[in-house]
Amino acid sequence: MTRREAWSLAALAAALCAAFVLSLALGSSAIPPRRVFEALAGIGGPEDRAIIVAVRLPRALTAMLAGAALGIAGLQMQTLFRNPLADPFALGVSSGASLGVALVVLGTGSIAGIFGATTGLAGDALITAAAIAGAGSVLVLVLAVSSHINDATVVLIFGLMLGYAVSACVTVLVGASAPERLQQWAQWGLGSFSGVTWSRLRLFGAVTVAGLAVAAVTPKQLNALLLGDHYARSMGLAVGRVRVVTMAGASVLAAVVTAFCGPISFIGIAVPHLCRGLIGTGDHRVAVPAVLLMGAAVALLAQTVSVLPGDGAILPLNAVTALVGAPTVVVVLMRRRQQGAHA
Amino acid sequence: MSAAAPALCTRDLTVGYASSRHRTRAILERVNVSASHGELVCLLGPNGIGKSTLLRTLAAMQPALAGRVELDSQDTRAMTPDELARRLAVVLTDRGVVDGLTARRVVELGRHPHIGWFGVLRQHDRAAVEAALAAVGASHLAQRETSRLSDGERQRVMIARALAQQPSVLLLDEPTAFLDLPSRVELMALLRDLTRAEDVLVVVSTHDLELALRVADVVWLVMPGGELASGAPEDVMLSGAINDAFEGHRLRFHVADRSFRLLTGQRGNAIARGSGVRATLAAAVLEREGYSVVAAEAAPLAVEVDDAGWVAVAGDERARGSDFASFAQFLRGRTTTS
Numbered sequence: 001m002t003r004r005e006a007w008s009l010a011a012l013a014a015a016l017c018a019a020f021v022l023s024l025a026l027g028s029s030a031i032p033p034r035r036v037f038e039a040l041a042g043i044g045g046p047e048d049r050a051i052i053v054a055v056r057l058p059r060a061l062t063a064m065l066a067g068a069a070l071g072i073a074g075l076q077m078q079t080l081f082r083n084p085l086a087d088p089f090a091l092g093v094s095s096g097a098s099l100g101v102a103l104v105v106l107g108t109g110s111i112a113g114i115f116g117a118t119t120g121l122a123g124d125a126l127i128t129a130a131a132i133a134g135a136g137s138v139l140v141l142v143l144a145v146s147s148h149i150n151d152a153t154v155v156l157i158f159g160l161m162l163g164y165a166v167s168a169c170v171t172v173l174v175g176a177s178a179p180e181r182l183q184q185w186a187q188w189g190l191g192s193f194s195g196v197t198w199s200r201l202r203l204f205g206a207v208t209v210a211g212l213a214v215a216a217v218t219p220k221q222l223n224a225l226l227l228g229d230h231y232a233r234s235m236g237l238a239v240g241r242v243r244v245v246t247m248a249g250a251s252v253l254a255a256v257v258t259a260f261c262g263p264i265s266f267i268g269i270a271v272p273h274l275c276r277g278l279i280g281t282g283d284h285r286v287a288v289p290a291v292l293l294m295g296a297a298v299a300l301l302a303q304t305v306s307v308l309p310g311d312g313a314i315l316p317l318n319a320v321t322a323l324v325g326a327p328t329v330v331v332v333l334m335r336r337r338q339q340g341a342h343a
Numbered sequence: 344m345s346a347a348a349p350a351l352c353t354r355d356l357t358v359g360y361a362s363s364r365h366r367t368r369a370i371l372e373r374v375n376v377s378a379s380h381g382e383l384v385c386l387l388g389p390n391g392i393g394k395s396t397l398l399r400t401l402a403a404m405q406p407a408l409a410g411r412v413e414l415d416s417q418d419t420r421a422m423t424p425d426e427l428a429r430r431l432a433v434v435l436t437d438r439g440v441v442d443g444l445t446a447r448r449v450v451e452l453g454r455h456p457h458i459g460w461f462g463v464l465r466q467h468d469r470a471a472v473e474a475a476l477a478a479v480g481a482s483h484l485a486q487r488e489t490s491r492l493s494d495g496e497r498q499r500v501m502i503a504r505a506l507a508q509q510p511s512v513l514l515l516d517e518p519t520a521f522l523d524l525p526s527r528v529e530l531m532a533l534l535r536d537l538t539r540a541e542d543v544l545v546v547v548s549t550h551d552l553e554l555a556l557r558v559a560d561v562v563w564l565v566m567p568g569g570e571l572a573s574g575a576p577e578d579v580m581l582s583g584a585i586n587d588a589f590e591g592h593r594l595r596f597h598v599a600d601r602s603f604r605l606l607t608g609q610r611g612n613a614i615a616r617g618s619g620v621r622a623t624l625a626a627a628v629l630e631r632e633g634y635s636v637v638a639a640e641a642a643p644l645a646v647e648v649d650d651a652g653w654v655a656v657a658g659d660e661r662a663r664g665s666d667f668a669s670f671a672q673f674l675r676g677r678t679t680t681s
Contacts, residue, residue: 220462
């Protein structure tokens with residue numbers, strides 16, 4: 001690990017801590033950091049404790065887990081497809097997860113479940129499983145297309161279009177069977193970290209951590225894929241097995257976040273690029289921890305920005321992530337054009 | 344040395360593709376070749392004849408249709424992927440460009456079959472990486488991004504990556520394809536040095552036939568019928584196999600100067616007289632314009648070259664000039680008049 005990489009990781013860890021405190025301090029009412037620490041330590045006033053421990057802490061933990069999950073899923077997909085613009089949202093994987101969620105919600109007739117109000121552990125587990133199935137199906141489909149079409153841009157546009165088509169199906173499905181729920185569904189589509197309460201966090205956390213663990217233990221394998229399947233195989237990598245495991249991991253991460261927080265855009269695509277820019281390498285031994293830290297920090301900041309208006313008013317989460325993510329994508333595209341020109 | 348097992352050998356190896364479960368398309372059949380450590384083998388033949396397919400099969404990247412490949416007398420099919428990767432490394436035609444990886448990181452990837460699950464490099468792994476970079480003369484490139492290297496530099500880094508696997512056999516698929524002429528010569532010289540310094544067997548496919556014949560210890564020449572002629576370059580040249588392999592092309596291989604010449608029109612015999620390089624160059628002009636240069640006493644066309652220029656005699660016709668441009672012009676002018 002170079003000095004730059006070590007410093008970058010340290011800086012990311014510090015930024016994450018700061019973002020964590022900030023997200024606890026800010027909200028419908030601002031609470032000074034000192035009182036935040038007191039509340040966490042259990043010595044603050046009951047009102048602070050109620051707000052911070054019951055509402056803001058699970059929300060912050062959810063944001064951290066979701067951000068890390070989306071960042072890692074994006075990193076895995078970018079390596080798997082050898083496509084710098086791949087991510088769960090762009091390739092339609094999040095939409096696939098939404099379809100799974102919609103089918104369960106409409107099938108069981110409780111759309112409120114996706115906002116964490118009524119369904120218990122069994123409902124959550126069912127929705128998660130359906131989301132994983134939907135996400136995995138879309139990913140397999142996109143991967144099949146990419147194995148026939150050796151053009152990163154075409155595959156990406158295919159994924160985008162597939163995502164739009166699946167989303168449209170979901171909207172039509174909801175509109176047709178429960179028109180009074182349409183607005184609620186649209187709102188869910190804007191993304192939110194607020195729906196995960198302490199009781200729901202256990203399942204969400206367990207599944208997310210399991211998915212993250214897959215990436216955490218395979219940096220060497222992901223590195224070998226950087227030069228393409230042929231080189232990877234020539235270096236002794238069981239390419240097929242690694243692809244399946246990585247795809248499964250990425251699907252689970254994208255799906256569980258979609259199931260609990262809605263389809264959140266741009267974190268998956270932007271965070272790996274921001275990390276590469278910061279640490280200066282695509283080496284997964286450094287990139288995986290960097291993406292974990294930065295994904296968590298970016299999601300926390302996005303969450304904090306979304307509640308900045310105060311007094312209970314919030315900005316849609318996806319609007320905030322797009323404001324960070326869209327410029328990042330543009331920069332990546334521009335840089336690739338430059339490199340393509342002299343390649 | 345001769346008693347040692349060959350580094351690489353094939354036994355009735357048939358390579359090709361299985362188009363369906365029962366139908367196969369063989370490209371090369373019953374290939375039996377062997378090569379030893381420390382040798383440079385050049386795999387030659389016209390485009391699209393199966394050189395890459397053979398290399399991929401030797402590297403066990405695609406299955407053989409029949410027969411087998413042995414490394415140090417061991418069947419490659421019996422080896423685990425890691426074991427194979429520790430003995431055999433490849434440099435492919437895929438451009439080794441990865442956004443955001445320095446040359447050193449790319450070479451470190453070559454340690455894959457040697458290191459543990461988490462990819463931690465130990466002292467001897469780092470030493471192997473630095474040695475590989477040094478062996479290809481790329482130590483000064485180690486910190487550079489691969490996307491910012493020239494084609495020749497990148498190719499050397501990819502060879503260093505292969506060397507970092509510490510293989511006993513190194514296979515390269517047309518590594519000189521995208522390089523300019525000086526880089527091609529340099530790369531082939533580098534490969535030759537590697538065979539001697541690292542005692543590896545290097546098998547390289549290339550289109551640079553003339554260059555290959557100068558640097559190779561052994562050539563494997565893929566013939567149109569799908570068999571493989573192998574031997575020292577000089578033996579293969581002497582056998583006439585090169586002209587057989589490139590039959591149909593408008594070229595003829597001349598053993599004397601180890602190079603191809605264009606087969607142009609047949610415009611009769613000519614003699615080129617003069618001293619040293621001037622006579623050779625005059626002969627080259629004659630051949631380009633379609634004459635056969637002979638060593639006879641008399642011919643329909645004779646040219647004499649010296650410091651002052653050239654004098655051509657054809658029957659009653661005489662012409663002279665000061666440089667080869669005017670000589671070529673004279674020859675071309677004869678076409679239209681006669």
